[in-house]
Amino acid sequence: MTSALPLLVFSDLDGTLLDHQTYSWAAARPALNALADCGAGVVLASSKTAVEIQILQQEMGLTQWPAIVENGAGVIWRADSDVFDTASYDKLRVALADLPSGFVGFGDMSDQDVVDETGLSLEGAKAARMRCFSEPGLWQGPVDRLAEFLDAARDKGIYARQGGRFLTLSFGRTKADAMAEVAARLAPKTTLALGDAPNDIEMLLAADHGVLVANPSAPPIPKTPDTKKLIRTIEHGPMGWNQAVLSLLNDQNLTKGTTAHG
Known part of the structure; x- marks a missing residue:
């Protein structure tokens, strides 16, 4: 991990590198192999917990790279990856207890x-509930009360992020904030997210x-002047991820004879 790092990839997990329904990343294996071959790094960036992401890092052969956890609220660096402090999460749960009812978080489940x-799996669900920074959950109150809840949350310094499946609450740090921290430390020549x-x-x-990976199960992303510049995949999930990464590697002359079709 030096300044010679040719490319650093930051990737969301659910609905992006992991299939929205099956959680499989098998379709992305060719691109992950190509990234490893050219010396590129892969930083998983998700609402998932450190425990969950460490399991995936091991499966994908990415344990040498940092990871962004709980929607950017924390970063796991290899040197301190076994340090888990729940103080921020405990403070968040106390604050949530004073908000209008309707939000059901993982701490309530x-x-x-x-699992439901x-x-x-039951083991996976247990890991998903081992949180340090943020609280994902579902709004189960009246639809017309959600805005009131979000306003009350903001008054306490709590911010909401809508993911592909859950509404996640935290004290405001984003994936982009964590990405900037990681990129500054690793100094890649190019970044891909x-x-x-x-x-x-x-x-x-x-x-x-x-790259905006197609996911028909996620809220649609409007085409604004900013988002128009994003690459949008046709294929869903890890298949779209695979094609987008291989295409960029070809464009950057970083592949070793691999085509965008794997």
């Missing part, structure tokens, strides 16, 4: 509840190359 909502949901947009726009 059992492991089985999270996500399709994760991929995501599928509204909470990814700031990260995508901050990268040299931003």
